[in-house]
Amino acid sequence: MTTDRQQFTGSMRFLHWLMAATVLTMLGIGVAMVTSLGEYHRLVSIHRPLGILILILVVIRFVNRLFSTLPPFPATMSPRERSAAHWSEILLYALLFVEPLVGWGMLSAARYPIVLFGSLHLFPILPHSVMLYAALRRAHTLLAYLLFLAFIAHFGAILFHTLIVRDRMFSRMAPWRVRAL
């Protein structure tokens, strides 16, 4: 049995952990900035370019996944768990793709300048409409909470498998190379 078949590929693991760090940072910044007065501007100035970075990363990650060979599910996973894992992966990919687009779209609809850094800014992707902005602004919050809940479910499932079922589920995505599973 080769190690490659038991662990996700190096590029998949690298992208997974890079996105784990950026997305968790982003969720923290997002939920903190909306309640902050003094740190609001600093946080928003990180939030915008980081969101665009996540959008780029999720596209790279999706393409990379299409061209990668995946390790099989561990035998410890029941058919129901496999189905849940499959659909939650689709949900996470969808949220990671849609959430930054909604952010970009809502700023576009309000005709805010979408400044990344310095004088570099993005073009608007939606027509000017404050009603549309208001709807997307609500959606942005809702999707962020959904993303956080999806993360908690994902995190909890990995902990359960690794610590209770003890099937070394974590090793499949461990940042380091695991020789034999």
Place this chain on the structure above:
Amino acid sequence: MESKSRQLPSDSTASTKKQTALLAGRSRMVRLAGIGVVILAVIGAFLYLGGWFSPHKLTPVRFVDEFERVNGRYSGFRRNHAKGVCVRGFFDSNGRGTRLSKAVVFRIGRVPVIGRFSLGGGDPHASDELSAVRGLGLQFSLSDGEQWRTAMINLPAFPFKDPQAFYDNVVASEPDRNTHQPDPAKMAAFLANNPETVRALEIIKSHAPSSGFDNSTFYGLNAFRFVDAQGTWTPVRWTLVPVQPYEAVGATGASQDKNFLFDALIASILQHPLQWHLILTLGQLGDPTNDATVPWPEGREQVDVGSLTLDSVESEETSPARDINFDPLVLPAGISPSDDPLLSARSAIYSQSFTRRAGETKEPSAITPSDVRK
């Protein structure tokens, strides 16, 4: 309960078989509890960052809630400076600002401007008053697609040093249910706690307001950093000084008409374009940049960087300026925020106000499209 004999396909040794077997009994409970604690800690950290454990913290939501509670809530209108009229024009830069800032707006040339004159207060149908704070929000659209937005007022000093002081003032100025006037005791207590407000009010009182919008000086109030091409920055405050000559209140006689200030502005702009000079005041070492209640000392170097011309006027109902949030931190590269705590707070609170009104039904403005026609 899962089967204890389940194995990974790769299992080959007895020790791995042992490891993969499901834990039973006490050890399993301890691990489950551990997972529970970790999950709760992550959720707790998320809620903590979101302010769930600090209900008394001053947030943009609490700030705007208080504004609505005291001033009332008017669907589709700004929560403060609710009454207004929109204008268009351009800014002619003379190039003198380029030595202080690399911002494209200061290169020689013309930049289109859209703006909005307003009166302070949450009621969009309030009667015009000479003592009301006059506001001017502007958006400069730079040739490289950048924007510069600023929201200025006609006071030479801002009465509040930070968002908490502003909030406390809103609370203290709530009209009494019976007298319809603010409670003098509450206001006195506020002033006793905020001596900087008392000092700022002295300065404000020494500058009598002019007869109208067109001959008002508008102050940017907060300090900013102007960053040049080398990355060197200078503390700057900006002012719009009217070309229209100052006229004291009373010279023309204050009208009792509900919209007399706006009507006069409309008449004036329809007669001839209105002009202001954009004057930068350069701060020196030691001049406070984090306290808008304190003007800088007299004699600071001033640079006239160009002139603003406003040549058309529109009702909010037809102008895109109604839907612009004049967030003072929408800045081009070359202008950065200072350490003034009001700036980030203004940005956060304006955004909250904007988000609320954006989703509401837009009610007709006090200054209607027919009011702005000749």
